[in-house]
Amino acid sequence: MICGSAGGCDDAAMPRFRFHLTIGDESLVDAQGVELADLAAVRGHVRNAIADIIGDELAGGRDSVKLAISVSDEAGDQVLETTAILTCRHVF
């Protein structure tokens, strides 16, 4: 595996998690998944994904975004679900 460590790699595979996204009417099933060490890393990954997506939506001129990320483990069991809602109210 590519690991970057001059001392050698720990070849033990990490568990793979799939991140399924719902944003508005759009749904995206994660077929590939991501290898992460534990549930703390999963939560961090979800937070980063939400920040990425909401940032893009705002940059695209949208004032309201509702999205959900459901995370499943290798067995297909849901291990986390996070919903984020952003509403911008402009006062002129």
Place this chain on the structure above:
Amino acid sequence: MTHPLVRKLQSVGDLAKADLDLLEALVSDIRDFGARRDIIREGEKPDHVHLMLEGWSCRYQVLPDGSKQITAFLLPGDFCDVHVTMLGEMDHSIGALNAARVAFISRDVMRELIERPAIARALWWASLVDEAVLRAWIVNFGRRDSFERVAHLICELYARLQNVGLAAENEFDLPLTQEDLSDALGLTPVHISRVLKRLRQEEMMTFKRQQISILDIRKLQAAAGFDPSYLHLAD
């Protein structure tokens, strides 16, 4: 058969027969690497310079929290670490992304090479182009949104692969996962997946089974703000 470095350097300018013979003789020590294996790691002091002959690799660094940043994709004809002849120690790692064939070139041979003016000039050119690509990546990270960022990378890889004869008309193999793209572009894989879907819906390109099909190159380039001049490719 002419190896990809010779093809690449010849595109810059004519090399004398003696220079070409020397370049062809470089590839005597050839080693194979499996997919997802490190070719060289950060902190190592290699005795050889590595030249990609087949397959893809990437330059990358691992952060203390275990996350990874890919800083370059290396294609056939690219030197992995020509700078180690001067700097001595690797400040990043290089890993094979798919099955790769790599030529190991001793430092002594490299020194001999760079004493030949035409070869030194061509290698300097290649190094300057690498720097130009790095500048383009910084602009990509800093000033483009995720859609433009992905589109720009795809346009760049297509142009580079075309230059070494490894892309068909509007199609090429991309031995990367969405995770690799996210490590290269500073986006999460979830987000990459959404951007790829949008690129497909807007009929610019598709990415399926590690193959890119470009549906409308002009539209893709326009969306990315892609100008290939920084690659300094031959016309």
